[in-house]
Each structure stands twice: as C-alpha cells, then as structure tokens.
Amino acid sequence: MRVLIIEDEPDLLRGLAQALREEGYAVDTAEEGEEGLFKAEGSDYDALVLDVMLPKLDGWQVLQRLRKTKKTPVLMLTARDQTRDRVKGLDTGADDYVVKPFDLPELLARLRALIRRTANQTRARIEIGEVAIDTAARNVFHANVPVILTAREYALVEYLALHRGEVVTRTTLYEHLFDEDDSTLSNLLDVHVSNIRKKLGHEFIVTRRGHGYCIEL
C-alpha cells in the first residue's frame, strides 16, 4: 500500500511517515499544498493523509483540485473539530476525518479501514482457500498455521488479496508497494512472489505472462 502524507509540521510529518513505514506502507511525503497536489495527481496512491492548514494551497484546495482527476481515498487531519468543518471536509470529498491531537493506533486503523473500503472489502479478515489474512494484525495463516512474511511480502499478498480476481500489472504493484525513494530492481518483485509461493503454496499467486499477477477467486 502506498500512502502520501501532506503535512507542514516537519516533526509530525516525520513521525507519521515513520509509523506508516513500520506498518508496511510505502510512504511519500509533501510539506506544502502545491507539492502535495502534484504528487497526488502524479501517481495512484492507496490513500492520502492530508492536513488542512498548509502553506500555498490549503487542504481544502488540494482536495478540491485532486477530486477533479482522482478518487484516491483521503483522510483529513484537522485541528478544528467543529461540525461545520467536518461537514465541509466530507462534502468536499474527504473520506474520513481525524482531529488533532490524534492517537496513532486510531489513525492507522482508520487508514486500514479506508483502504479496505475502497477495495470493497468490509471485513479485516480475508480468506482465500486455506490462506487467511488478518489485515488488522498484519498476520497470514496457512491452514491455521501462522506464516512469517516480510513486510514487502505481506504488502504484496495484501494488495493482491484486496484486488482478488483482478490481474494486477507489475507497474501497478511497483506503484503501490514502493515509495518514491525506493530504487528497487524490477526482478525483486519476482523474488517476493517466489518466496510467497514457497510459504503459502504454489497455486496461491497465478502468473499471467505479459500481464501480471493474480489471486484467483
């Protein structure tokens, strides 16, 4: 999952980015509205964490302009917790709201729920044959036995599971699993897939030659 955080307070931005990376997200950051909008329009993020008070373009303006081209789920961070602010945010196209000061676990849970909802998956637990994925605890079971996956491997499994039945291209996977600073070689993706197959069964991920990967229904 790849997330963009737009927040002008450097300490907060850094803390958030670190927390999300440790949760297995690929995280991009922006410190002001214009840069944030440019990045958000430039790639397909799985979610956006957007502060309201920003230099150059404030959060409302970023959201308004972004909604002309993208449906990326947006989680607003705001210091104002008055109803009219929330209404304004939701009406402008925000998908969820977190009021500062927030608890990190709550922010992470909301972000997970937001991404899940966007993939039309309402429950935190996804079951595919003998494989069960707990997206809240970030655990994977094979025949009820916990399987240890690396963060990258987990992110890959979760992304494909959320888009079950779809063929996901390699480009899309790169976009969603690696942030802008990753200088990953393309064959690393095949290494991750091969490792997952070893742990969860060879048939778990199907390769469509020339197209991409798929977890079948």
Place this chain on the structure above:
Amino acid sequence: MRKLFKSIRWRLQIWYGLILVVVLAGFGFTAFQLERGRQLRRVDDESRVRIAALFRVLRGPQPQGGGLPPRDGGLPGDAQHRPPPQEDPLRRGPLPPEDELPRNPPPQDGPQPGRPFGDGNPGRNPPPRAFSVPAEEARFYDGAEPNSYYYIVWTRDGHELSRSANAPVIANEPPRAGADLSTDIRMRGEVRESFQFTPPGECVLVGRSIGPDLAELRRLAWLLTGVGGAVLLLGLAGGWWMATRTIQPIEEISATAVKIAAGDLSQRINATDTDNELGRLASVLNSTFARLEAAFAQQGRFTSDVAHELRTPVSVILTQTQTTLNRDRTAPEYRETVEACQRAAQRMRRLITSMLELARLDAGQEQMKRMRFDLSATTQDCLELIRPLAEERGIAIHGELPVVECAGDPERLAQVITNLLTNAIQYNNHHGEVRVTAQQQDGIVLLVVADTGKGIAAEELPHVFERFFRADKSRTGASGNAGLGLAISKAIVEAHSGTIEVSSKPGMGATFTIRLPAGAVAAAEPVA
C-alpha cells in the same frame, strides 16, 4: 392564578378597573341625585306656587265674579256640611306669641306676616267659610290630567274646608309642627305632598303623585347603570389594550432576555421606536447584548485558537512517542524523538508565555514603567540585535533616528519594536529593505517601520492585529509563530495611550506606524 394576578398587566388592570368603578359610580350617583333633586324641586316649587295661590284664596277678599268655584262645585259645600271634628286646641300645641310670627314668613306669595287672617284668634274655631278657587287656578286640579295636583284645606280646628275633586282621602291632616309656618314636604308612597299652615292655623296641602317622575328616575338610574357598565367594560377593554401595548415591549425584552440567558446571544430586542423610555432601554440593552456577544465570540474564538495552536505540538508529541515506543530503537532514534518532543514543548511554552502576557495586558495588570527615555536609542539597540537575522537574509536595514524623547516603558516598547522588525525581515523579499524612522511632531512621537516585502492584502489589513491572525496561512511550525506578536504589540502601545496602525499596498511592502504621546507624563522623572 396568584402568579397571574401578580403580573403587572393584571395589577394595572385591577387598579384601573377599581378607579374606573369609583369614578363612574360617583359620577352616576351625582347625576342621578341632581336629576332627582331637580325633578322633586320642580314638583315642590310648583306645589309652593299652588299653596301660595290657595293662601291668597283663603285670606284675600272673596273673588268677585272672577272667581269660580272649583269645577266640582260640591266641594266647598262638602266641607261645609261636614262639621270639623272638635279638637282640643291644646293638643295642637301652643301657638307662638304674636310678636314671633313675623319671623316665620311663609314663602313666596304667602300672606304678610302678622297680618290677621280670618279672625286671627287661635283660641276659637273660625266659622266655616266659603272657599272657591279661581278658574285660572282650578285648572291645575283637573283630575283628568295624570300629573294633576290636588289640594286639601283644613280649618284651624282640623275640619276639611275644601278639597279638590281628585284629592285622595287622607285620614289625618298633616301634623302641625309647632309654630313652623314654612312649607313642609312629606312623601306618602308615591305621592309627594307640600303643606303649610297659615298663621291663624289653617292648613293647605297640595300634593301630586310623582309615580311617573319616579318611574322616569328609575329609568334614568337604569340608563346610568347601563351606560356606566358599558363605559366600564369599554374602559376595561381599553385599559387591557393599553396595558398590553405598554407591557408588550417589556415582554419582548423579557422574552429576548430569556433566549439570551438560554445561550442564544445573537438575539436582539426589536426596538423600532427608540424615543420612548422603553425604546431607550431596549437600545441600551441591545448594545449591551452586542458587546456581550462580541465578548463571548472573542472569548470563544480565543479559546478555540488556543486549543488549535496546542493541537499541532501535542500531535507531534503523541505521534513521535507512540511510533518510537512501538519497538526498540537505537539511541540516535530515541534522541531524534526526544528532540522533536522538545521542539513541540518549546512551541507550547512560547504560546503559553504569549497568552499569559496578553491576558495580563488585557487585565491591566502589566505595570508599565513611566520614565523619559530616547526612543531612537532604544530603537537603535533593537536594530543592532536583529541585524544578524537581516544579514542572513540579505536584507538591509536603514535607520533615521534623531533623538526623540518619549515617556513610557523602554523595555516593553523595545519588545514592540523588535517584533515589528522581525516581521519586516521575515515577510520581506530576499535583498529587500527595512526602513525605520523616528520623529517628534506636535507633542506626538512617531515611529515608522516600513519594509519592501510582498505587503498585506487589503482584505487582511483590518485583521493583522487580531490574535492568532497570520497573513499567510502557512503554519510554519519551525518558526513557532502563533500569530500573537502584533496583538501583544498593540496591547503594549495602547497601554502607553498610543496607537499602532498599518498600511500596505500588495507588492509594495507594509508600513507600521506607532504614535505615542511625547512624554507629557511624568516629566519630572529623569531621562533614562
């Protein structure tokens, strides 16, 4: 119910009603009595006239041909053949002595006092005399008329001398009230009778049924009662209406006050007519409410601004600590987290210091020194302090600072100047300029700080001295600027009885002007 009658409207109504009832009753009673008196007096006056005429008949020479006997010619005769009953003259009481008689003159056309009437001897029964009423007089006693009079004349010894045909049977002659020769009046049922004794002792009685008059008086009484009642009702209705009209503004004020008390401070009393007492009260209350609302709004805004300012540093601390504590970290990682927390805490401390300072200035607790000092020298010190920051950004500072004496607190004014200079540098363009001038004119000290930055937009100019206002919305957390600097500067300048103003053209920079009174205060103190 008790509560209801305690309302001003009801009290007004009750008092008003009581007064109206008393006034109407008094008026009606007086009118009735006047009319009754007038009616009775009319009857009595007429009776007196009749009695006088009958007196003339009694005493005067017998009419010669001109006099007619009463239409019922038998009357005088009738009196004649009934011999008056013998009565002990003593029973009638003693007659007054002759010499006292003139003191009781009979009214009007009565006989002359002291003039003998008949034989004038009270001790003897006078012989029965012929009594004939003249024709012009007799027509008053026509029994065919409903309101006609009747008369009865008794001799001195109580015999009926004459009576008109319509006279009712009266068993006893009116009591002789001593020597009283004036006209007496008595009521027998609906009959009013006037009688008078002649000095010799004859009694003439003229009466009339006043039934119709009384009936008319009763009708008048009912009419007065009816009209009075109607007027009372009308008056009460009018009073209610007036009370309602009078009370209505009070009730509006009260209703508005209730709404305001319930928390809706935006309510205002609808005061259309501000010239009357209540209108003035309403406008005074309205302006009070407006100030109250403004104060509440300011307080609310202030509180929410403070909370808002605290949210970001608290978020930093929460996020940093929660992330860091998620797993074991290396020493540099912990250090980084602690440093971030420290920055957040420092930012909060700055905010709290500024807030406390503002609160003290608001409450007038901040004691300003009053000493004479050279404002230019103070400004020059500030310039030197801030010059490194300006040089870092390539900004040139020009000072035009002749000696300008001023009274006040040099430290607090230095704080204002430093704040203005910092802003002028922060919001300036790279390689811009800051120009500071001080001068004295007409008892006023002027300090002007002008920059060549991007200026302030016209719509933001009125707000720059407001708390937590930032010309650009960027929350540069690093600068820790909470938007309180200019608010504090303004408060300090105003504590010196001065003013601070700003003018700006976007793109041409902003100019802040401070005006201070030129040290009339505490002139005795030495120049610092």
